[in-house]
Amino acid sequence: MRDRDGRDTAAPLSRADQFRVLRALVRAEWAAGIFGLRLFIGCVAIATFMMGTVWMLGDGLSTMLSRGGTTFLGGDVSVTTTNVPLPADLADRLSALGAMSEVAELRSSAQAGGERVAVELKGVDGAYPLYGGVTLGSGRDFRTVLNRTGNVETEGRPAAIVEPTFLARTGAGIGDVLRLGGQDFVIADTLSQEPDRLSVGRFMVGPRIIVRLDALRAAGLIQRGSIVEFRYRLRDRADAPDDLVDAVRDLRPEAGWELETPADAGDRVLRTVDRTTTFLGMVGITALAIGIAGAWAAAKAWVRRRIRTIALYRLSGATPGMVLALHAVIVVFASFLGLAVGLGASAAVALPLLDVITTRLHVPLATGNVVEQMATVALILVAGLAGTGLLAMSSAAEVSPGAAMRSGEAPPSANPLHAAAGAGLVLFALGAAALSLPIPVLAGLMTLGLAAAIGVLALAAAGLAKCVSRRRPRGFLGTVIRQSLENAGHTATRTIAIGVGIIGITAIVAAQNSLQQALTQELPERVPDLVLIDVQPDQVAALRDRVEGDPGLEGLQADPFMRMTLTQVNGVPVEDALVREDKSWVIEGDRSFSWAAEPTGAALLAGDWWDVDYDGQPLVSPEEDLMEAFDLTVGDRLTYSVLGRTFTSEVVNIRKEYHRTFRPEYLLLASPQPFRDAPHTWIMSLQGKTDAALDGLIRDVSAAHGNVTAIDIRPLVAQVRGVIDGATLASFLMAGLLVVAGAMSLAALVAADVDARRQEALVFSVVGASRREIALVRLAEAAAVGAIAAALGGLAGMVGGYFVVTEALRVDWAPSAFVFVLPVVLGVASSVVAGAVGGLGAVPGGRGQLVRHLAA
C-alpha cells in the first residue's frame, strides 16, 4: 500500500523516523506536564537526599581521614613515651634514621587577662611539623611567628599561639602576656588548624596552646612525675617508609613505647566514622528501599491512570516498544528532576556540615570526594529507578489497543522478563549501596536481612490471600474484602510497600533510642565538678585540708596518678597474649596506673587486697578490662613499665570496673613500694555544693599552687550534654525523614489504589452501598494488610535494630516502649489512611461529579 507521496505505508518506520515520532510524542506529553508524577519525583528526591547526605558526609570523611594519615600522625612513624623523654642516645639513634621532630604535650593551666584556665599545652621543636602546615588566624607563617623571641616587641618573652577559645575564656588579646608555670609568654597569634590534632587521641580539657619546646622546658612544667607525652616523629628520607618503621621498631627499649604508623593515625576517629557511616548508610539504604517502593507505586499509579491514553496511542498505530520508550523518556525526565532536587538538597546540607566537622577535627576539607559520592549515589539510584521503571512500565507496553474501547479492563500485568530484570536492578541497587559503605560486610548483612524480611512479608501476604480465597463469605463486606485480598501478588505488593517503611523506621528508632541511652549513660548522675592534676605529693595534705575545711565542697578523692605500659603477661608479649581483640586498647600506649596502701573500696571479682602495712615487692590489682583482655586469673604475672623502669608483679586480685564515673580509675593498681617514693603527681577530684565554693577553691589553688592545674568539669559536662542533644536531634531528624519518606510512599500506594477503587466505589454506591460500608470495606482490607505489615515489619525492624545496635554501633540494646508501639501505630495509620482515602475519598463528593463519572 502506498500513500499519496508514493511511500510504502506498510513498511516499518526507519529508526530515524521512529525517533522523530518519539520526539513529537514526548513534546506533546511535555506540554501537558509531568505533574502526574509528582509523588514519584518526591519519593526519588527524598531517597536521593538521604542517601546523598550520608554518602557525602560519611565517605567524604573516611576518605579524608585515610588519605591524611602521615599528616595526622605528624610523620611516617611516631613513638610516644609518657612521663620521661627517651634517653638522649636513643633519641640520637632515632634521629639518624630520618628527619626527626620532637613534641611534648601535657595538660596544664595558663594565666592571662586575670583568669586561669586549664589548657592543652604543646611544645614543638624547630622541625615541627614534618607534614602538613599549621594555619594561623592572621595567615602569617607559623615558624616565623613562633621564633619571634627576644625582639623588642615581645620584651624577650617567647611566643605562644593559642586557640581562639582561650582568648574568649580569659578576655586576653593578641600581644597580651600569658603565664605558663614560671615563664611569661606573649600571645602572638591564634591557631586555626593543627595538622596533627588527631594524634592526641583523647578528650581535650581546654584550648590548645603551642609554644617552642625549649621555652616549655624553661617554664619548668616538665618535671619528673608530670604526665607529659613525648612524641618523636620521623620523616622518611629514603622513600621506604616500611623500612623506616622496621628500623624504628628494632630500637624499642625495654621500658616500651607506643609506636604508631600512618595507618594507625586517627584510627579511632576513622573507626568511629566508619561505624557511624555504616549506621547512617543503613538509614540511607532504608530510605532507598522506601523511596524505590514509593517511586514504583507512584509510577504504577501513573501508568494505570494512563491506560486509556496508552490504548489510544496503540490504536493510532504506536508499537508496544514506542509506548514503552515514550513512558521511559517521561519517567527518566522525572527521575532526573528528583535526583537533581535530592542531590542539590543533600549538597546544601552535607557541605556545610562537612566543613564544620573538618574544622573541628583539624582535617583539610577535600570537596573532590563529595563529587565522587554524588556520582555514586546517582548511579545507585539510576539503577534502582531503572528497575522500578521497568517493573511499573512493562504493563504499559502490554496494553492492547482494544482497551480504549472497553470498560472493565483490568490493567495488564507486567511482562515476566521485564519484571525479573526490574527486580534484579532494584536488588543490584541495594547491593551496590551496601557495598559502597565503609563496612560492606555489615551493610551487606543488613541489606540481606532487609531482603529476607521483604521475602517473609511477601510469603505472609500470599498466605493471607490463600486463606481468604478459601472462604466463601455471603455478605457484601466479606465478598468485597475477599475479592480485594485474594490476588496474592497485589496483596503482597501492598504489604511489602507498607512493611518496608515499618521495618526501616522501627529499626532506626530502636537504634536511635539505644544510642541515646548509651550516650546518656556516658554522663553519670554525679560527676566531680573539679579535678586537680599535677598535685605534688607535698601539696596533697594542704589541699586536702583546704577542701575538707570548706563546707561548700565535698566528695574529695585523692590518688597518686601515674602511667604504665604493659609489656608481658606471664612472660608472653602482650600482643600475643591478647585473647579479646575488642580489648586491644589496653595495650595501645600507656595506661592509667596508681598505687594504694589500703583497699580502694572497689568490689573484687577475685582474690584479696594486700595487707595495709605490706611493703614487699609490688603486687598488682588489675581492673576487669585487663582480666578480659588476657583471661587473667589471680597468680598470673604482669610485666609493665612505669617511669622508665620495668617491673614484673603477681596479680593478687581483680577489681570490678565502675564505668564512666569521671572519677579517676586505674587500669592497674600496685602495692605502695617502690612507687610511693618515685617522682609522681597526684590527682584530686571533688564536688561543690555551690559554684561559689568551687570558684573560690580554683582561685586559691591558682594563687597558692601555681603548678597545679584545675580542670573545671562543669563546662565540659555541658559540652558533652550538648553533643548528646545534637546526636539525639540528628537521629530524630533522620527517623523523621524516614517517616516522611514512608508517608510519601504510602501516599503513592494509596494513589495507585484510589483510581482503581474509585470505579468500584462508584458501582457500590450505585447499587446501594453507603459511604460508611465502602469505607468499612477498605478499612478492613487495609487493616488486614496493615496488621501483617505491622507485626512482621515491626518484628523484622526490631531484629534489624538489634543487629545495628550491637554490631554496628556496639552499644547496649535499649529499645523504648515506643519502639514496640511504633509498628502498630504505623500499621493502624496506614490502614486508616488507606481506608479513608480508598473509601470515603473514592466516591465523588461534589454536586454533579457522580453523574460526570458515571457518564464516562
Added chain:
Amino acid sequence: MFSKTERADTVDRPPSPDAEKGAPVAVLSGARLSYPGIGDGGPEANGAEVDVLRGIDMEIGAGEIVAATGPSGSGKSSLIAVIGGLERPTGGEVKVLDIDLTTAGEAARTDLRRRNIGIVFQSFHLVPAMSALQNASLPLMLAGNFEAESEAAKMLARVGLSHRLNHRPSALSGGEQQRVAIARAFAAEPRLVLADEPTGNLDQATGDEVVGVMFDLVRETGASMLLVTHDESLAARCDRTIAIDNGKVRDTVGS
C-alpha cells in the same frame, strides 16, 4: 413495537399494591438541578452555576415504562441521577416511592437504591476485579440476602449468561457485560429501574437482545422503568415518551 395489549399478555407478575391503586412510583414537580460551573481549572472554577434541570414535572406510574429522549446535554442523565438519589435536587420536589429526595439524607437515599431501585448505564460500570456472579450479587448482598449468589446465578441464567458466571468483565463482550449489569439491576427485584442509554455501546442486534431482556424482566417483576435513549424506535416501544430539552419536559407522547 409493543402495544399495551401485547404487553399485558406478556406480563407475568403479581400486581403491586401501588399498581392496584395506580399510585405513581416517582413524582417530580418543578424539579431543578444545577451544577457548579466548570472552567478550565475544573469544577467550581468560575463559580457560575449551570442549570441542568430547570423545573421538571413528570410522573412514573407503577409498572409503567417511560422513555426520556432529548439531545445530548439536555439533562437526561441528570434526571436519572436525581430520581436514583445519586444527586440531590437543588429545587422543586422529587418523590420516589413516597420518599422526598429533596430532603432525604444520604442514608435514606442509599437505602432506597439498595431496596427499590436498579440502575443500568451505557458503559456498564461493572467492578473489573469481580466475576459476573459477584457483580450481579452485589445488591442482594447489600440487602443482607445470604443466598445472594444463588439468586444472582438465577438472574444471570435469566439473561442468558449461565455459562459466564465466573468470568470477569474483561473476559466478556459488551453485550454480555450489559446483561450482567441488567442482572445486577434486577437482582434485588426493584420497584423502579433506571436505564441510561443501555444500548448506546452496543450494535443493533445486541442492543435489541439486551432491550428485549430488560423489557421482559420489567414485565415479569412488575417494576417501573425510566429509559433514557436517543433511539426513537426504542422509545416508541415504551408506554410513554417524554421529550427533554434544555432541562425541561418539552413534550409527552403516549397516555
